[in-house]
Amino acid sequence: MISTYLGYVSATKDMASTLARIAKQATVKSDQQYYDAHIGKIKNVDEFLSDYKLYSYAMKAYGLEDMTYAKAFMKKVLTSDLSDTSSFANKLTDSRYRQFAAAFNFGGTSKNQSAQSDLQKSDTIGLYEQSFANETALAKKESKFYDTWIDKVTNVDDITNSSRMTDYILRAHGLNPDNISKAFLKSVLTSDVNDPNSFVNTASNFSTASLQPTYKLIASQFSFNADGTLSGATAQTAEQKEAMISRYDSMVPSLLTAAAATSNDDYYRQAITKVQSINDITGDNRLFSYIKTAFNLSSKLTPVQFNLAFTNSDYAAVTGMADMVSHFQFASDGTLPTGQPAQTQQAIDDISTKYLSQAKDAKQNLFDDAEKHYKTAVSGIKTITDFFAANDTKNKNLPTIEDMALRAFGIGKNEVSRDQLRKILESDPYDSKSYVNSLKDDRFVELAKAFNFDSEGNLRAPVAPLSQTSINSLISAYSKSKTFGLTGEMRDKAVKDAKDAATEFSKSIAKIKTVDELLADKKLTEFILVANNIDPKSVDKNTLKKAFTADPEDAKGFLNTQAGQQFKAMVNAFNFDAKGNLTTAKIEPGQNKGARLATNDLYLHQTLETQQGSSNEGVRLALYFQRKAPQVNSVYDIMSDPALYNVIKTTYSLPASMSNMDVTRQAAMLEKLFPIKDLHDAGKVNNLLKRFSAVYDAANGGNTTSPASAILTRGSGTGMSADLMLSIAQLRSR
Template identity: 90%
Template sequence: MISTYLGYVTATKDMASTLARIAKQAAVKGDQQYYDTHIGKVKNVDEFLSDYKLYSYAMKAYGLEDMTYAKAFMKKVLTSDLSDTSSFANKLTDSRYRQFAAAFNFGSKSKNQAAQSDTQKSDTIGLYEQSFADETTLAKKESKFYDTWIDKVSNVDDIVNNTRMRDYVLRAHGINPDHISKTFLKSVLTSDINDPNSFVNTAGNFSSAATQATYKLIASQFNFNADGTLSAATAQTAQQKAGMISRYDSMVPSLLTPTAATSNDDYYRQAITEVTSLNEITGDNRLFSYIKAAFGLSSKLTPAQFNLAFTNSDYAAITGMADMVSHFNFASDGSLPAGQTAQTAQAIDDISTKYLTKAKDAKQALFKDAESHYKTAVGGIKTIEDFFAANDKKNKDLPTIEDMALRAFGIDRNEVSRDQLRKILESDPYDSKSYVNSLKDERFVELAKAFNFDSKGNLRDPVVALSQTSINSFISAYSKAKTFGLTGEMRDKAVKDAKDAATEFSKSIAKIENVEELLSDKKLTEFILVANNIDPKTVDKNALKKAFAADPEDAKGFLNTPAGQQFKAMVNVFNFDAKGNLTTAKIESGQNKGARLATNDLYLHQSLETQEGASNEGVRLALYFQRKASQVNSVYDIMSDPALYNVIKTTYSLPTSMSNMDVTRQAKMLEKLFPIKDLHDAGKVDHLLKRFSAVYDAANGVNTASPASAILTRGSGIGMSADLMLSIAQLRSR
């Protein structure tokens, strides 16, 4: 029989090569291939448990082979919510069950499924609000362009054939440029408003009197002859130009600035004195919008509804427009009595006060109401059909979820049809060959990333750098590492600091979209390293970049070398592709790819330990101890694991009767025997196991003349005090 020392040293000298050798064995290779092929097809825990080959493979990997028969028990483990401290798996003292549950996606999965996570909702709302500021900035830029360019215009074609100028003029009057032809606009701009037979004065050219009034207003602001040449020195006088710019700055941005509100008020006070009909009000979008805002009327109020309020008192009362009507001097037929203006001076002052008061808080009120409505509506979405139907019927003036989402990502409603939008949201933005990526428009890709719909329009888990299960595992491991070996006030402070760090980690990791962002955040990087028992001081950014870029399934790759192996388990659980970007390729219903690779790795370790144990139990114990040492956080972890305790008792030649002692007394003796923190030091663990091998061989008469015997005279590297040695000697003599 090969010595324990030689068996242990041979296996651990190059563990990656050792495991690669085990993986090539026919039986092991067949089991692993079956697992890899079928685990991705599992949709629920019952399917998993019913496939004995899959289930038993996983149970062996996590050292639970002896519990394979207990399917009902293991179902309760697998469906435990690990974020709930009172869940079934968390109540079990054996940590293997929590590790097993964490490796699969069967525990309270539905809790993570929502149309948008909190982070996604917050980001979308933020982009929505930012769009208004961007809109105002862009409006100022366009006005600056117009201010310069209009002075260079010498013919109407200079406006009609310039998309930017044409859009500016039309949008300043609340008209969508996409709906107006160049020919139509040219006819308007070259009309003589004083000629009853000109284009703008011919009612048949317009859909309504209000529409005609709008275009008459446009024509009145330019100085063109019928042939398109200038009828004055410039296309617009300084006053006309200033009026156009003021109108644009007020009409185009969706939210009023204090300056724009004052400008609108000044405009209203002057323009209303010249109004002689209701159509002149509704035909001037700036006047019409001012009145609707002042009286808190719907922004969607039509000219026809506005006119009806003046001609039908019952309708005005029912729709809440009676107060508005009372501020004007129009007769019941919509005309102005001879000699009267549309409003008295007092009425103008009253409406001005109403407008400026409402305008002052309009922005904050809109954002607050829209945000509240958005969060509530999104929370109720279960399928993509709900997304399109979601709206608050009590607040019809608020934008729909669809409107807010499109605006947030800079998409005009006219750019995409409902069917196209559905395909975009059901598409995988992380798949380069998906529909949304075929559009070659980053706005649509970002929109798809902001919602969690699968290819059938149902909810899926959000695509994030780390699953919630992995986040919980990292937090737990980080807390243990930071509080390890501390007592009293020092421990209390460490617990609080670890909790604060965990809270920050949870918030920060949810925003990470690629490896570069992760590694650029020093706090995040240190957190994940500590959580994986890696000293941040020993690792540089380049090494981590190399680890994240490596293929864990490449036997010769960096992650399977002695230098890279320490990072393997850590990088496997992140949902990044080889380029460092988020990917859905690692996310599956039953078990994510990272967890699958970890399961395979554990299976190889278990197979190695079993095979070595068949010829030498000492080698199996040594390999098992090496694998589990970093997870030991107290002497009770050792005492509760017979294999770990066996290694310690053998290494320090502790009597078998020690197990019969009071548990507390055993714990105190072990705490004096060696510092638990030394088990997190790979070098010290290796030295301890070499001593164990020598002692084990000596006790079992195996190759006692081997090089291992020299270790017996040098100690384990993890010391033992003289008084403890005396206590143990006394215990042996009993």
């Protein structure tokens, strides 16, 4: 029988190869294959506990094999909300239970499920507001194009054959180009507005009477003969062109600029003096929009409703338009008495004052109100049905949730039907074969990424580089590493610094979409490395990129080599694919892929230790100590784990009776023997275990089965009095 020393060295010389050999053993391979094939199908904790083969495999992996019988107890562990310090698992002194709960998705998940995270809401609102700035910039670009191009027109066909030109002219007048044919527009542009029999003066050519004045206005701004040729030197005079550009710059951007408001006010003062009927107002969208803004009326107010306010005083009172009506001199039939203007000069001045006042803060008020409404409405969404129901807003001047979302991602409301939008939002944007990716339009993909609906329209957790459980684990590990071995003021400062770093980490990691973005952020990578007990100075960016894009399931891949194995647990926790992009492929209802791989790895370690222990318990103790050493942050971690404590007592020839001493005296003695920080140094741990092996063999002679090491079969954290465990837990929490 080989010595403890040779057994330990043989097993750890190339741990990756050792574990690979264990994985090939028939029973181990069969158990692992069963776990991999079935854990992804588990949807809740009861299904997990009822599958004994799955459940017992996981329990063994986390060193809880002796508690497999206690299903009711373990259910309380698994459903604990680890973000709640008072939850069941967090109250237990044995950290294995928290690690076990953290490996599965059975507890506290509802808190992480929302239609949009705070970051997603903020991004959507930001894109929504930015769309208006983009719209204004584009409008200026289009006006510059029109200014040059219109002077080159020689025939009406030059306009009607150019979708860019027709769009410009029609949108300047508040018309939708999609609803107007080329032939219809040509008839309008070649009409003589002074000929009562021309196209624009024949009411039967228009679907509604309210549209006729708008087209007469368009025709009056061009100089074309009936055959489409020019009747003058250019299609428009300098004044007509300037008026067209002014109209477009005012009408097309959805929000008013200060310059546009002043221009609209000048236009109103001139145009209102020429108005002869209500239809002259509703037929000029610029005038109509001006009045609606001045009296804070709904932007969706129709010409029919506007006319009704003048002919029905009760309707005007109920709809809040009585004040607006009182500023005009229209008769009940919507016309003006002969020689009487639509408004007195005083009324014009009053409306101008109202308009400029409303326009001054209109943009910011709209943004503020829309943002408040959006955040409130989105927070109440629980299903995709709620999303569409949230579009019913009492304030008709506010955009709907759907409107804001579509505009934020540059999608026209008429581009998608309600059914298509539902399919997009329920589609997986991270799956190349999904419905939304089949559309081959990045706008729809980004929209789907902005919301958290699953394939059935229910909420899911946001797709992020790390789960909240993993983030919490990293923060805890980082804090322990940074405060490691410190006392007094130095520790207090380190605790504060670690807390600040954790806050920044939580905010920054949520914004990461790719491995390249992650590695480009030095603070983020350093935080992650420190939390994983890896010295940031010992790793370069290329090595990290190699680790993050390696396949952890490839037995010959980088992560399963001696050099890459230190990164395996770290990489497994992230939801990145082989190309370094976010993926949902690693996210499962019961257990994420990274946690599954970590569970498999722990199972192999546990199996190795058990098999080694069958012939030499000293080797088993040494292997267990090597695995757990990086997680040790104080002597109390050692004292609370009988197996770890046994290795230390054996190595330094401490008496067994030492465990009966006062806890603080035990801690003081251990702190004098060796620096705890040495346990985070693989080389120093290796040297300590070589010493342990020699002392263990000397103490046990040819009998390598030590009763003291049998505690491993019962799991760490047992074999110690309840009073001692409580004392250690209290001291560790200080």
